[in-house]
Amino acid sequence: DCSWPDAIKRKMDLINLLQEAGGSVLSGKAPPPELVKALVSKGLGYGILAGACITKLPQIGNVLRAGSAAGLSALSTELEVVGLSIHTAYGALNDLPFSAYGEASILCAQSIFLLALIYKWSKAPLPRVLAMIALLGSFGAGLVTGHIGRDIIRVAFDANNLVFMAARVPQIISNFRAKATGQLSLVTCGINVVGCVVRIYTSLAENAGAAMVRQYAISLALNAALVLQILLYAKNTKAQAAKTAKKKKQ
DSSP states (O other): OOOHHHHHHTTOOHHHHHHHHHHHHHTTOOOOHHHHHHHHHHHHHHHHHHHHHHHSHHHHHHHHHHTOOTTOOHHHHHHHHHHHHHHHHHHHHTTOOHHHHHHHHHHHHHHHHHHHHHHHHHTOOHHHHHHHHHHHHHHHHHHHHTSSOHHHHHHHHHHHHHHHHHHHHHHHHHHHHHTSOTTOOHHHHHHHHHHHHHHHHHHHHTTOOHHHHHHHHHHHHHHHHHHHHHHHTHHHHHHHHHHHHHHHHO
């Protein structure tokens, strides 16, 4: 039998951890603190994965119902897709537990769909759309062929903080100038805030590295700013939405 730290280093999954904890309880012993910590971290990690499956859906629903991407920045969404792609590659290439980074891949897929909607309703130029497709395709090909390895991804992940800042800042500035948030979803931004708080804890518990903790801390601050703007500009946003709906009926 190995020690608990050794077992945790082997990245025991949630089921194994539950079995070990249950075995300790049934034998009349309290589970070791290291096991409890690992169990909480894994549980929260898989909870975030479940939450990620619906995070972008309220935002996508807003856009589909309104038939408009008003208030949503194409540049912000493009950068978010890039950042989430790098995040996913970092976790996979560094053999991190899927529970520690898996939501990035789920959110990336949803963000790509949202970006397609923004392109559609904002009538984005075809060269811009093709450039984004080429960028993602090249990145995926580089990972599959091994031309993009751990060292490159590590550098890219360190720079990812700037990417996520660049992804959120244009949206925050746009909201400030308009004094409204358009189709931006409070539910989506709120889930992002909660997710970042939980991910800071799980990243520390899973020894995911300082770069990942920094990224979630920055994302927490930026998503909190968006939530605050949605609440502050709620009245103006409703007024603008009513005005737009009235114009469509005319």
